[in-house]
Structure formats: C-alpha cells, structure tokens
Amino acid sequence: MNQPPVAIIGAGIAGLTAAHYLRQQGVPFVLFEASKQVAGMAASFKDPDGFSYDFGAHFITNRLAAAIGVESKCRDVAYYGESVLVNGGTYSYPFGLMAVPRYLASAVKSKLAGAGEAPTARAWFRQVYGWALADEVALPLVEAWSGAPADLLSPAVGNKVSNSIPYTLYLKAMSRMKGVAVPCGYSHEMPEIAKVWHVYPEGGVATLCHKLGEPVLDAIRMESPVEQIYVENGRAVAVKAAGVERRVSAVISTAPVPVLGKMVNGTSALVPFTRFRYRGMIFVNLRLEGRGYLCDTVLWTPRNGRSYFRLTETMQSMPWLAPEGKTLLTVDIGAQPGDEHWKMSDEELGALCIRQLDDLLPGITSKYLGCRVLRTATAYPVFLNEYEADRQALARSTGVENLLSIGRHGEFAHILMEDIYWRTLAKTRGLVQWLAAVRTPIAA
Numbered sequence: 025m026n027q028p029p030v031a032i033i034g035a036g037i038a039g040l041t042a043a044h045y046l047r048q049q050g051v052p053f054v055l056f057e058a059s060k061q062v063a064g065m066a067a068s069f070k071d072p073d074g075f076s077y078d079f080g081a082h083f084i085t086n087r088l089a090a091a092i093g094v095e096s097k098c099r100d101v102a103y104y105g106e107s108v109l110v111n112g113g114t115y116s117y118p119f120g121l122m123a124v125p126r127y128l129a130s131a132v133k134s135k136l137a138g139a140g141e142a143p144t145a146r147a148w149f150r151q152v153y154g155w156a157l158a159d160e161v162a163l164p165l166v167e168a169w170s171g172a173p174a175d176l177l178s179p180a181v182g183n184k185v186s187n188s189i190p191y192t193l194y195l196k197a198m199s200r201m202k203g204v205a206v207p208c209g210y211s212h213e214m215p216e217i218a219k220v221w222h223v224y225p226e227g228g229v230a231t232l233c234h235k236l237g238e239p240v241l242d243a244i245r246m247e248s249p250v251e252q253i254y255v256e257n258g259r260a261v262a263v264k265a266a267g268v269e270r271r272v273s274a275v276i277s278t279a280p281v282p283v284l285g286k287m288v289n290g291t292s293a294l295v296p297f298t299r300f301r302y303r304g305m306i307f308v309n310l311r312l313e314g315r316g317y318l319c320d321t322v323l324w325t326p327r328n329g330r331s332y333f334r335l336t337e338t339m340q341s342m343p344w345l346a347p348e349g350k351t352l353l354t355v356d357i358g359a360q361p362g363d364e365h366w367k368m369s370d371e372e373l374g375a376l377c378i379r380q381l382d383d384l385l386p387g388i389t390s391k392y393l394g395c396r397v398l399r400t401a402t403a404y405p406v407f408l409n410e411y412e413a414d415r416q417a418l419a420r421s422t423g424v425e426n427l428l429s430i431g432r433h434g435e436f437a438h439i440l441m442e443d444i445y446w447r448t449l450a451k452t453r454g455l456v457q458w459l460a461a462v463r464t465p466i467a468a
C-alpha cells in the first residue's frame with residue numbers, strides 16, 4: 025500500500041476490468057478517463073422515440089455476463105445470422121456460399137494444389153477460400169472494411185476464421201436445436217461450446233461497464249486525459265493527466281497504441297507503434313417504419329458500387345431494441361476524418377443511404393423516419409504488412425516492463441468484449457505478480 029498507484033488509462037471494458045481486478049487484489053490505482061462517461065466503445069443510448077443504439081458492441085455471451093455478474097439482467101438472443109449479397113443472389117454465410125458449385129470447385133482446387141506460407145492477405149484468402157470466393161466476396165469486403173488493398177495487408181487478417189467446417193456445422197446445429205444464438209468465431213480465448221450463447225443486457229451493453237465500474241468509482245477521474253507517460257531506466261515512473269504529474273508504480277493503457285507511442289517520454293521502444301493505422305467508420309442508423317427489411321441480421325454487400333459494404337438489422341436478433349412495428353437499419357460506411365463522407369452532416373448521410381438503398385429495398389424512402397449517426401476514427405486496426413513485424417512485437421510486450429497496452433485499441437487487435445475481458449485479467453494478473461516481485465526481491 026506504500027507504493028504509488030498504478031495508472032489505468034481509459035474506462036472502457038478493458039480499463040474497468042483491470043481496475044476491478046486490482047481492487048480485488050488490494051493494489052492501489054487511479055483510472056483516468058478522457059471523456060465524460062465510462063464504457064468507451066461499449067456505450068449504449070436510448071432516444072426519446074424508444075430506439076436503442078449500442079456504439080460498437082451489440083451482444084455478449086452468457087459466459088461473460090456471468091463472469092461480470094449481470095447474467096440475471098440479460099435476455100437470450102434466439103437467432104443471429106449473416107448473409108452475403110453477390111451477383112444479385114443472397115447466400116447464407118458460410119454454408120450457402122459453400123454450396124455454390126463455382127465457389128466449392130475453386131476452394132477444392134486450391135486445397136488440392138497446396139501452397140507455402142501466404143505473404144499477403146490476398147494470397148491467404150485465395151489459398152484458403154479458393155480464387156472465386158476470395159475474388160468475388162472475401163477480398164472486396166476486406167478491402168472495403170480496412171480501406172487498403174489486400175496486397176498491402178498481412179495474412180494475419182484471416183486469423184479470425186478459427187473453427188473447422190465440421191465444428192462450425194455442429195455449433196450451428198446446436199444453435200438451432202436449443203433456440204439460442206451459439207457464437208461461432210466470436211471467442212478466441214475461451215472455447216466456443218453449445219452451452220455458451222449470445223445474450224443482450226437490459227439497458228444495453230454499457231451495463232457491463234457500469235457493473236464493473238460500481239465498486240471502483242472512487243478511483244475514477246473523469247475528463248482527465250493522460251497526456252504524458254514518463255519512463256526512466258526502462259520503467260514507467262510517472263504520468264501527466266489533465267495537466268497534473270504524479271508518480272506511478274505501473275501503467276495500464278487502453279488508448280490507441282499509436283497515441284500511446286506518442287505519449288511516452290524517456291524511451292524509443294514504442295516509436296515503431298506510432299505508424300499503426302486504424303480504419304474509421306460511420307454507422308448510419310436509419311429509423312424505419314416496418315420490420316424485416318433484410319433476410320438476415322447482417323447482410324454483406326461486396327462490390328456493390330455504393331458507399332456502404334454492410335447492412336445490419338439488429339431487430340432480427342433483438343426485436344426489443346426498437347418500438348413495435350419499427351426497425352433500425354445500420355449502414356456501415358468506411359471513412360476517415362476529413363474525407364467526403366466524414367464531412368457530410370447526419371441528415372446528408374441519412375439521405376445518401378436511403379437513395380443508395382432504394383433499388384435493393386424498394387419503397388424504403390416512404391418508410392424513412394430519420395437517422396442517428398455514430399462516427400469513430402478507430403473502428404478497426406489495419407494490419408498493413410509494412411508494420412507486421414512491429415505488430416507481432418507489440419503482442420509480446422510494449423518494450424517497457426511495467427507498461428501494459430491492453431484492450432481492442434491497446435492491443436491493436438480485432439477482438440470482442442469477451443476476449444478483452446479474459447486477456448485483460450491474465451495480463452493484469454501478470455502485472456500484479458511483477459509488482460509483488462519488485463517490492464519483495466527474492467533473497468539471493
């Protein structure tokens with residue numbers, strides 16, 4: 025207790041999980057949050073007309089809800105499905121696509137051909153999916169989603185695809201049998217099994233962060249952006265937050281890693297990470313009269329010649345998020361601050377989406393009730409090959425022994441909330457052991 029506190033940067037799920045764990049272990053800490061509210065990308069909103077919005081996260085698993093203690097406040101999600109619109113036809117993902125003879129033949133051919141290590145994302149998708157499916161579906165989506173040509177992207181982009189086809193079939197069958205949405209490709213830290221399914225907390229996904237934050241409110245400093253981290257002899261020793269410097273025993277950061285790299289003084293260890301790029305996104309939530317606009321919860325639209333590449337009608341999975349007889353259609357547009365779409369007003373974006381959807385969803389114009397637009401400059405990490413070696417180095421360490429970079433932006437990884445939770449616990453546990461070891465050096 026005589027040690028200076030650990031500084032935690034950010035009150036999203038990662039920072040709050042770390043705070044919660046440190047409190048349980050009796051380790052003093054201060055959590056600095058730049059904004060006026062906790063939850064970060066897991067923020068939830070409800071508008072006066074009864075529509076609910078979650079910023080990024082949409083649902084979690086019952087396993088995560090139980091771990092955090094909000095299981096009794098969650099509703100089961102009965103169904104979640106994704107489809108792809110390609111060449112005028114709609115195919116469910118993944119089995120509808122696999123049943124297309126052209127895709128199947130090219131996937132089998134590429135499997136039989138065998139191949140060495142793929143040097144780029146383009147080569148990886150062609151090897152694993154076959155040319156036809158890669159070129160018509162996967163690669164146009166990867167490029168729209170990352171904002172970079174697939175030749176410049178690392179093959180690690182494909183690492184998200186983890187379960188084998190037979191196991192995916194088993195999970196889908198269990199989902200149908202149990203009448204709940206069993207996740208497939210959501211969790212990487214914990215096994216995906218039939219007794220784990222998607223749930224949605226009453227009050228939105230932010231409920232998780234509020235629950236984690238409750239016991240540690242006394243240690244949270246809102247509107248206190250951390251501006252500098254001081255490193256001496258390879259260790260973080262102090263931070264400057266909201267203009268005030270204070271000594272710390274360690275730092276746990278959830279800030280975007282390129283920003284973290286610029287905050288650190290006294291070492292060049294994090295300079296390579298300042299080159300990492302994120303893809304910005306605009307989510308245009310169209311409020312509509314009626315329901316059932318899409319054939320599935322998510323519809324991917326590769327190479328459609330439009331501004332968007334993905335449409336989501338969350339109500340297909342969570343009907344309670346909109347008033348009866350109404351729906352929300354979320355239109356994803358890849359964008360960067362300052363570009364043509366970023367500069368448009370919310371009304372202009374809503375009108376653009378309605379115009380561009382009119383051929384796909386005839387009559388949508390007369391059902392439009394307005395929109396709510398959410399923008400983020402750091403929606404997805406872009407795995408460029410030019411910094412792939414540095415990205416892998418960050419996965420091992422920041423290069424400063426008592427500085428952790430955790431969470432989605434901190435790890436520069438496309439991870440969802442459950443993975444963040446387990447990974448953060450493991451890393452914070454390691455830090456607590458390090459703090460104990462430096463306080464009580466083992467006698468020689």
Ligand SMILES: Cc1cc2nc3c(=O)[nH]c(=O)nc-3n(C[C@H](O)[C@H](O)[C@H](O)COP(=O)(O)OP(=O)(O)OC[C@H]3O[C@@H](n4cnc5c(N)ncnc54)[C@H](O)[C@@H]3O)c2cc1C
Nearest residue numbers: 034036037038058064065080081082083249250431432441
């Ligand atoms: C489109 C989309 C859909 C998603 N859907 C799902 C889903 O269905 N299920 C799911 O589980 N996950 C989903 N996710 C992922 C999930 O939203 C994120 O993984 C998670 O919310 C990230 O939490 P975090 O704590 O790592 O980061 P954040 O939530 O970004 O928190 C970081 C916090 O740090 C603060 N901060 C930054 N810099 C500083 C500074 N210098 N000083 C002080 N504070 C600072 C920020 O203000 C922020 O509050 C989705 C993400 C996206 C983009």
